Amino acid sequence: MLIEVTINGILKSFETSPGEILLDLLRREGYKSVKRGCETGECGACSIILDGKLAKSCLLFAPQVSGHEIVTLEGMESFSKLHPIQRAFLDEGAVQCGFCTPGMILAAKTLLEGNPHPMEEEIKEAISGNLCRCTGYIKIIRAIKKAGEILKGNV
Secondary structure (H helix, E strand, C coil): EEEEEEEEEEEEECCCCCCHHHHHHHHHHCCCCCCCCCCCCCCCCEEEEEEEEEEEHHHHHHHHCCCCCCCCCHHHCEEEEEEEEHHHHCCCCCCCCCHHHHHHHHHHHHEEEEEECCCHHHHHHHHCCCCCCCCCCCCHHHHHHHHHHHHHCCC
16 A cells, blocks of 8 residues: 655655554665664654654554654754754763664654753653663753753753
8 A cells, every 4th residue: 555654854655554564664764763672662762753742653553654744863964964952962972872862862852842941850751651771861861951951042
């Protein structure tokens, strides 16, 4: 079956089957920031932004997103310039092995777009669906706070 979906601002058409998982379609089409982790929606490695909300691509069938908008980490760069959230993650050393980083950054993006001044508890809640096995989350939380300041123009 043919589906149309807007990915990172570009309308795309894909041939898929009714049972194909969105994660598989995205990886097949070159969106490598979307990772295969637990395959049960628990780890956040497969996170995307679907119509402005954080979603797990391992829990969606590809045909479900036809007519919708997706943002992946690849869509956050513009003309080879890092997004302020990406820059803050690098500056604060919040990337470690990098496996969870795309999902964490997308979670931060959805949080900061709706709440540019999050408290630490709100940040923890926003990233709670993304597991990091390398850190104690301290650098990630610091990076999200810094990104909020950058986006507000205070840095």
